[in-house]
Amino acid sequence: MSELQLSTTAGVLYTLDRMTTSDVELMLGVKAGDDACFEALLARYRTPLVVFLYRMVRDRAAAEDLAQEAFLRVFRARASYAPDAKFTTWLFRIAANLALNWLRDGRRRAQELSLDRAEEDERPALDLPDTGATIEQRMLERERALRIREAVAALPEKQRAAVLLHKYQDLDYGEIARILGCSQSALKSLLFRAYETLRVRLSAEVAAPGKGR
Amino acid sequence: MNCQRIESALLAVLDGRATAAEKEQAAAHIAQCADCARRMESLRDAWNALDHLPAIEPSPLFDARLRARLAEEAVAPRPRWFAWPLAHLRLVALAAGLVAVTAVWLSVRPAAVLPTPAREQSQQDFAVVKNLPILENYDVLSNFDALTALPGAQQDASQAQPME
Numbered sequence: 001m002s003e004l005q006l007s008t009t010a011g012v013l014y015t016l017d018r019m020t021t022s023d024v025e026l027m028l029g030v031k032a033g034d035d036a037c038f039e040a041l042l043a044r045y046r047t048p049l050v051v052f053l054y055r056m057v058r059d060r061a062a063a064e065d066l067a068q069e070a071f072l073r074v075f076r077a078r079a080s081y082a083p084d085a086k087f088t089t090w091l092f093r094i095a096a097n098l099a100l101n102w103l104r105d106g107r108r109r110a111q112e113l114s115l116d117r118a119e120e121d122e123r124p125a126l127d128l129p130d131t132g133a134t135i136e137q138r139m140l141e142r143e144r145a146l147r148i149r150e151a152v153a154a155l156p157e158k159q160r161a162a163v164l165l166h167k168y169q170d171l172d173y174g175e176i177a178r179i180l181g182c183s184q185s186a187l188k189s190l191l192f193r194a195y196e197t198l199r200v201r202l203s204a205e206v207a208a209p210g211k212g213r
Numbered sequence: 214m215n216c217q218r219i220e221s222a223l224l225a226v227l228d229g230r231a232t233a234a235e236k237e238q239a240a241a242h243i244a245q246c247a248d249c250a251r252r253m254e255s256l257r258d259a260w261n262a263l264d265h266l267p268a269i270e271p272s273p274l275f276d277a278r279l280r281a282r283l284a285e286e287a288v289a290p291r292p293r294w295f296a297w298p299l300a301h302l303r304l305v306a307l308a309a310g311l312v313a314v315t316a317v318w319l320s321v322r323p324a325a326v327l328p329t330p331a332r333e334q335s336q337q338d339f340a341v342v343k344n345l346p347i348l349e350n351y352d353v354l355s356n357f358d359a360l361t362a363l364p365g366a367q368q369d370a371s372q373a374q375p376m377e
Contacts, residue, residue, distance in 0.1 A: 042276065042279070046271050046275060046276070047270065047271055050269065050270075050271040050275070051268045051269060054268070054269050055266065055268075060269060060272075063269075064271060064272060064275055064278070067271070067275070068275070068278060068279045068282055071279055072279070072282055072283065072286065075283060076286075141265075144262075144265060145265050145266070145267050146267075148262055148263065148265055148266050148267075149266060149267055152263070152266060163263075166228065167228075167260070167263050168266075172230070173230075185221075188220070188221050188224055189220075191224055192220045192221075192223075192224050195224070195227070195256055195259060195260070196256075198259045198262075198263070199252070199255045199256050199258075199259040202258070202259045202262050203255055203258075203259075
């Protein structure tokens, strides 16, 4: 397991295991000019961030571009970083704002012109792990995954962001509320409306023969 | 507790973050509300279905592209507030020209006078006052007996007779 040395503002040197170093410690390392700390943060959050953004914008290239932009912004802001908030709250707030802005500006309209082509491009991404199921079962699983993706994608943008952060990231209500810039009660209302919509849209899905697989 | 007020507790039960009090509230409500019991069951089904939402892995070039962008940024200094105007001098000149033309036009155009009831009344009063001398002269001339005694006036009167 790799190790790195962290230099605090007081000039004290710590040797830390990179895998167990907290986000704040890593970010303080980035602030001190240690590129290895940035690499460690990148390794830790690259996949969750790209997946979150992909589920938000439904475009692989755009999701990767926005994730890179989020990491760039973190790197740019390293000098003024103060550990007064959880790193993931800050990172996902940047990412959520980037995604919401991307969806709101005109780029999405241009994207929709080639939606059919994009759908075809994205289908290979839905390949499911080989669990020994028959071809028919795998096709059913694939169709089910597509319908779930459509149901999530059809949610209003802010509800979609709330659900993705609530369901898939280990964030509490307060953190999600800070990311989306709303109160906790507004967030709970937003989440409940979103899950109600999903409940109705997915009711046929969960009642299907493939349920529980 | 009514169905709407129990939503927060149902949400907490759904994501497993419910406190003991919220669990108790939700259980008590569900026990006496068949609609909410069904709703909770289908909410849980939808929540579980979301486990099957497809994900992707970042492409192998993700890190390389990010490093390239970081390196690019290290070479080219970050744009400052005046960088955009400098890069778009034509647009800035056009905007400045439009502002100047608008300012000149605003300064030379006659001030718009909007009719108001008070202003219209005062204009009518002023017209009456302005015509007063004419009205007075007409009054004097129409009742001036000496003028009717003049020969021309009598001839005019005799010529005017057949017309009647």
